Structures are given as C-alpha cells and as structure tokens.
Amino acid sequence: MTWSIIEPYLPDLWEGFVTTIWLSVLTLGAATPIALAIALARHLGPRWLSVVLGIFVNLVRLLPALIVLYLVFYGSPQLGVRFQPLTAAAIGLIAMGAAYMSEDIRGGLAAVPQGPLTAAAAIGLSRTHTIRRILLPIALPLTIPPYMTRAIIMVKGTSLASLVSVSDLTAEATRASSITYQPYAFVVIAGALYLAINGVLAIVQILAERHFRRRYRMAL
Amino acid sequence: MPALLKGALVTLQLTGAALLLATPLGVVLALLRSAPSATVRGTVAGLSWIFRGIPPLLLLFFSFFGLPILGLTLDPMAAAILAMTAYTSFYFAEAFASGLRSVPPGQWQAAAALGLSPGRTLIRIILPQTIPAALPPYISHATEVLKGTALAAAVAVPELTSAARKVFVVNYRPLEVLIVAAAIYAVMDGLLVVLQIMGERWSARRRGRG
Numbered sequence: 407m408t409w410s411i412i413e414p415y416l417p418d419l420w421e422g423f424v425t426t427i428w429l430s431v432l433t434l435g436a437a438t439p440i441a442l443a444i445a446l447a448r449h450l451g452p453r454w455l456s457v458v459l460g461i462f463v464n465l466v467r468l469l470p471a472l473i474v475l476y477l478v479f480y481g482s483p484q485l486g487v488r489f490q491p492l493t494a495a496a497i498g499l500i501a502m503g504a505a506y507m508s509e510d511i512r513g514g515l516a517a518v519p520q521g522p523l524t525a526a527a528a529i530g531l532s533r534t535h536t537i538r539r540i541l542l543p544i545a546l547p548l549t550i551p552p553y554m555t556r557a558i559i560m561v562k563g564t565s566l567a568s569l570v571s572v573s574d575l576t577a578e579a580t581r582a583s584s585i586t587y588q589p590y591a592f593v594v595i596a597g598a599l600y601l602a603i604n605g606v607l608a609i610v611q612i613l614a615e616r617h618f619r620r621r622y623r624m625a626l
Numbered sequence: 627m628p629a630l631l632k633g634a635l636v637t638l639q640l641t642g643a644a645l646l647l648a649t650p651l652g653v654v655l656a657l658l659r660s661a662p663s664a665t666v667r668g669t670v671a672g673l674s675w676i677f678r679g680i681p682p683l684l685l686l687f688f689s690f691f692g693l694p695i696l697g698l699t700l701d702p703m704a705a706a707i708l709a710m711t712a713y714t715s716f717y718f719a720e721a722f723a724s725g726l727r728s729v730p731p732g733q734w735q736a737a738a739a740l741g742l743s744p745g746r747t748l749i750r751i752i753l754p755q756t757i758p759a760a761l762p763p764y765i766s767h768a769t770e771v772l773k774g775t776a777l778a779a780a781v782a783v784p785e786l787t788s789a790a791r792k793v794f795v796v797n798y799r800p801l802e803v804l805i806v807a808a809a810i811y812a813v814m815d816g817l818l819v820v821l822q823i824m825g826e827r828w829s830a831r832r833r834g835r836g
Contacts, residue, residue: 468811470811476804597684600679
C-alpha cells in the first residue's frame with residue numbers, strides 16, 4: 407500500500423471528519439440542555455411528569471441506537487415527515503444522548519446532601535435561587551466524569567449515522583476502502599481521527615475537573 | 627414475524643458468544659492491569675484506550691474488511707463476534723478492575739500467610755468478593771453488548787436489526803416493523819435486568835450466610 411493510493415481520498419476523509427465533528431457538536435450541544443431539563447424535572451417536578459419522563463428515558467435506553475436511528479429515518483415518512491439523513495441522524499442521536507445523560511445528571515442531583523438545601527430554605531432563598539446557586543453548583547462537578555464518559559460514547563456513536571447514509575468519517579473511510587480494496591489504511595486513519603477527537607474531550611474533562619476543584623475547593 | 631424471531635435468535639447467539647469470550651478475557655485483562663511488570667500494565671492500558679476510543683462500528687469494519695489483508699478471512703458472524711469481544715473485554719476489564727480494587731489487599735497477605743497459593747487465593751477468596759461489586763456494571767455492559775449486536779447488520783449478519791430492515795424494505799411499513807423489533811430488544815434487555823436482580827439477591831444471600 408502506498409501513499410499515492412491514500413492521497414486522492416484525503417479530501418473526502420477530511421470532509422467526513424468535519425461532518426463527524428459537526429454531528430458531535432450538534433448532538434452534544436443539543437442533548438446536554440435537554441438532559442439537564444429532564445433530570446431537573448424528574449428530580450423536582452410533579453410526580454406525573456417524572457413518571458412520563460422516566461418511561462421515555464428507559465424506553466430509549468432499552469433500544470439499540472441503530473433501531474432508534476432507523477425509526478427516525480425510515481419510520482418518519484409514514485407519519486408524514488421526511489428528514490434529510492443528517493437531520494434524522496441528529497434527532498436520533500440527540501434523543502439517545504439526552505436520555506443517557508439525564509441519568510448521569512440525575513445521579514449527581516441525588517448525591518447532593520439535604521443540609522445545604524434545608525439551610526437555603528431556612529434563610530429564605532427562593533426555589534429558583536436555591537437550584538441555581540446551591541443545588542447545581544454542588545451537583546454538576548459530581549457529574550463531570552460520567553458526563554464526559556457519555557460524551558465520548560456519543561462521539562463514537564455518531565459513526566452510526568453512516569448507516570443512514572450520512573457521509574461522516576466512517577462512511578468516507580468505508581467508501582474509500584471499497585473503491586481501493588485497501589481497508590486497512592483507511593480504517594486505521596479513521597480510527598486515529600476518532601481517537602484524536604476523544605483525546606480532546608479527555609483533556610476538556612481534566613481541565614473542567616481542575617476548574618471546579620479550584621472554584622469550589624472541593625475534593626472531586 | 628417469524629423472520630424477526632429468527633433474527634432475534636441470531637442476536638442472542640451473537641450476544642451469548644461475545645459474553646462467553648469477553649468475560650474470561652476481561653478477568654485476565656483486569657488482573658494484568660495490576661501485574662508487577664510496568665510494561666504489561668502500560669500495554670494493557672494503551673490497548674484499553676485504543677479499543678474503547680474507536681467506534682465499535684469501525685472495529686467491526688476492520689475485522690470484516692481489514693483482516694483479510696493480514697491473511698485472515700472471517701465470515702460475517704465470526705467477524706462480528708471478534709469485534710464485539712475485543713471491544714467488550716476492555717469494558718469488562720474496567721468493571722472487574724474496580725471490583726478487584728474493592729477487596730482490601732490485606733486479604734491477599736492473609737491468604738499467603740495461611741499458605742494458600744496465589745491461584746487458589748484468587749479463585750476462593752478474591753473473585754467471590756469481586757463478583758457482587760462487579761455485577762451491576764457487568765450487566766449494564768452486557769445490555770450494551772446485546773444492543774451493540776445491532777451493528778452486525780452493517781456486515782450482513784442476519785440478526786434482528788437486519789432482519790427488520792429486510793422486512794420493511796419489502797413491505798414499506800418501517801414504523802410497525804421497527805416497533806416490533808424494538809419491543810423484542812426491550813424484552814431481551816428486560817431478561818438481563820431480571821438476571822441482575824436475581825444475581826444480586828443470590829450474592830447478598832450467600833454473603834449473609836458467610
């Protein structure tokens with residue numbers, strides 16, 4: 407295998423890489439606030455809401471991601487909406503991500519001791535104030551390790567988009583392989599690029615943990 | 627419907643084979659992570675980083691399309707089992723390693739003082755205490771394996787997801803077919819969760835007696 411075989415496909419791989427990053431940013435960026443809202447609603451909201459959300463979260467968590475993507479991509483036209491592959495992949499991945507992340511955040515919320523909350527109520531802090539200034543600052547640092555683990559899993563999960571015909575990194579790598587009969591090279595390059603994205607996330611995790619440790623002087 | 631059930635059977639076979647291979651491998655990798663040699667520890671940590679950092683779909687493509695170049699051609703089923711085993715063993719190793727860490731090191735020393743061989747210590751003293759701690763993460767990874775077998779559809783293994791796809795491509799009713807497939811997955815996942823509850827109860831009872 408030589409460089410001359412790989413070289414013509416580098417622009418395609420690069421485009422796939424950019425699509426993968428875009429899809430990752432989109433899913434992480436949209437899933438995080440939704441997950442936070444679900445977790446807060448289940449933790450503090452009325453009972454019926456927490457039951458409904460609980461059913462949604464656990465239903466999604468029971469299914470393979472590929473089935474969820476297929477449901478959105480192939481199932482939606484039957485309901486009268488037709489999504490672009492990228493949109494369908496993003497919707498499916500956001501739903502999956504939000505469900506899993508909400509559980510990670512809920513774990514952090516449940517770990518907050520009652521004391522500070524009782525104290526906040528005693529000094530007359532309002533409910534929203536307590537959530538914003540007491541509950542979240544204690545809970546969020548606790549959720550960073552599981553949250554970042556989930557983020558890495560979600561980045562790897564974007565490779566599924568290739569199966570509903572999104573031209574992401576995995577799709578471009580497999581396409582180049584099947585044209586050149588050189589699977590080894592392209593799959594290794596794609597693997598290295600995924601490792602690079604996840605390496606960046608791992609560094610973000612270390613920085614975030616350090617930031618919170620310094621800011622709240624907590625032992626994480 | 628019979629096509630879907632046949633697919634579900636293949637899904638179960640894939641899951642079973644991957645779990646059967648990855649579980650002992652995971653135990654070995656977990657033990658190697660606390661090996662005396664730094665080279666061994668480093669190698670295992672490096673491999674773990676690579677295998678857990680690459681999308682499983684890519685590993686699957688590699689074992690199906692990539693290995694023939696190295697002179698090893700696998701049929702889709704074998705390639706899928708290989709990729710899932712490689713991926714899962716490292717996750718299992720993490721689960722087992724945290725279980726092993728939960729056993730105080732004093733117990734190794736106590737067993738050595740009593741004259742038990744390291745192998746016997748591991749099997750009779752350490753592993754029985756590791757199992758309760760490792761069970762919940764083990765089962766949740768087993769659920770991931772079950773759901774992950776859906777990826778095998780991409781290399782033409784006739785498991786549940788690809789069976790579903792084949793059906794809806796013919797009858798143009800993707801929504802209904804996929805919902806049935808989803809329900810079958812949910813039932814299989816549910817069985818694993820029941821297994822977890824039974825396992826936890828069993829180990830709690832055993833511990834209570836001991």
